[in-house]
Amino acid sequence: MTSNQIKRPLGLQLLIYGFVLLWLIVAAFPFFWTMWGSFKVELDFFSKGDWTHAISGVRTQAVYGESFTGAGYEGAWIQEEFWRAFSNTAIVCFFTVLTSLTIATLGGYALSRSGFRYSFWLLIIALVFRALPPITLVSGYLPPFYAWNVWGLLPTTIIVLVAINQPFTLWMLHSFFQTIPKELDESAKVDGCTQFQAFRHVIIPVMWPGVITAGLFSFLLAYNDFAVTAVLLSQENQTMVPKIASFMGTTQTEGNVMFAVAAVVSSIIPLFLLVLFFQRQLVSGLTAGAVKG
């Protein structure tokens, strides 16, 4: 395409730059705007009269003497105990990713190395499970969880999230293991290894790029989940997303929307860092399924 680039007429060039710039603003501006605004008072964050107040923080200055304030964060993290939700999210994500990677690696490896018909059908079933909206399963979880007295606990939610993540993680790891040549573990087996030994000594050392990518996506699924965590967790075990949802009701009536804004920004920061450090893996993961067709 480089040869094309030189001959591109100026009009088209300008159109492309204009469009890219527009998309850049549409995609990124809301986040920066909200991050900036989260350090203001509500009257600046929502400044109907003069939008420049949201940037300069005139009213914030009037209240706190500075144009930035951490009051929203203090209210959310300490007064409303958002730190608890943050640590719950950390626990849920850590164990969900760990468990789902462990069992999906074994399963995905087995699927990629078994040429039998049933492995194809298992993949199709996984695809159908992937397509089910998680919320449709929730009414099936509740009665038994109440009966066994395990409703509201973090481990219950972790197991459910692991199961819901499985179809996706399984597909991803299956297509990744197919790119690792079969000859590698075959030759280990010829040398006298059992299948599991071949997996342990030959496959595990080379599987980390694929596993990290799959881990990122199962982290995102757990981190972003709302339908399951909101229904299955009790008040004090809530993770960040349902906590933010419950803020919406309470803060609107009590007039401290800024708590919710601060909580929202706090929950975006980890995702920002994730994209910053793992951009390449995320992109390769998104396209992995596609390129196989």
Add this chain to the structure above:
Amino acid sequence: MKHKTFFWFFLPTALAMLLFIALPLTSVVSQSFHAPHEEVLLVSEICDPFGCATESTIDHQATEQLKKDKPLGQWVGFEIYADRNHLAFKEVAEFWENRTSFTGFISSLNNLQFYRAMGFTLTYVIVVTPLVILFGLIIALAVNSLHRHLKGLMVFFSLLPMIVTPLVGSLILFWMIDARGIVGSGLQEIFSDPNLSLKASTGLTWVTLIVYGVWHSAPFAFIVFYAGLQTVPKETLESAMIDGASRFQQVMHVVVPHLSPLVAFVALIQLMDNFRVFEPIVGFSAEAHATSLSWIIWNDIGQEIRLFSSAATTSVLTIIGVVILLLPVLIRTWREFNPEK
């Protein structure tokens, strides 16, 4: 791999999916055919000098016993499916008979919760999916023509709307389009209408949700198409150029056909994901104007007395919808796998 080794490797993941996807699924289906027990009433006749009257009291013991014996509730068959909150056969037939015009019939369906949700869900799927593909393609073509250093930066910022939690992303936009927010008040300036509110009317709420959907999903299509653009065969492009194809013709006849399997992939994923649209409705507090199938399930479960039977019935109907959406893909895979049939 031997069957036995396969079994042991696959057992943990199979157990997880069996116990927490397949089993709940059967439980949801059976819930949808059962209604909660009614209370057992004790009818007794009390006579006093003024005459006799019957009095009914709740027999708590018998009610508890019944709930214990049959925890699923009483079998009602397809009754819940047919009731007013789901397929509403009776009401639909009535509307059909009393219709004045076809559009009148459609708008009277809007009074039924299930059809209203279905209407929005389908509109969302049908409008958002092609728009996502179109915008994703345009962004990919534009970014691909940029300088190498700019490309990485664009990919970074483009990933943000997709990666961010849907509920959080919709809240951020919700605050911006608020009448006091920057976009909301900006729109009031532009249309010089101080009472303009994107939240007030059904039409504008739908537009807002659809714009959110495109904003959230276009990055996915962009990334996939962008990766596909890196593998467009240079020779074909060059020969098209030599044959005098214009830039637009090159895109339409070389690039797009090359990307067509990716378009199918993006469309499949988008159909599945858009059909479950739910979080933006909560984030935008849009339930007065737009509800989706997932939202009514959520609403039933969130009631003080959790309406399991009703939620389960909507769940089963939603799952049937998902299967219908997936059917073309499943049939195609089946044909590829059994070419002789």
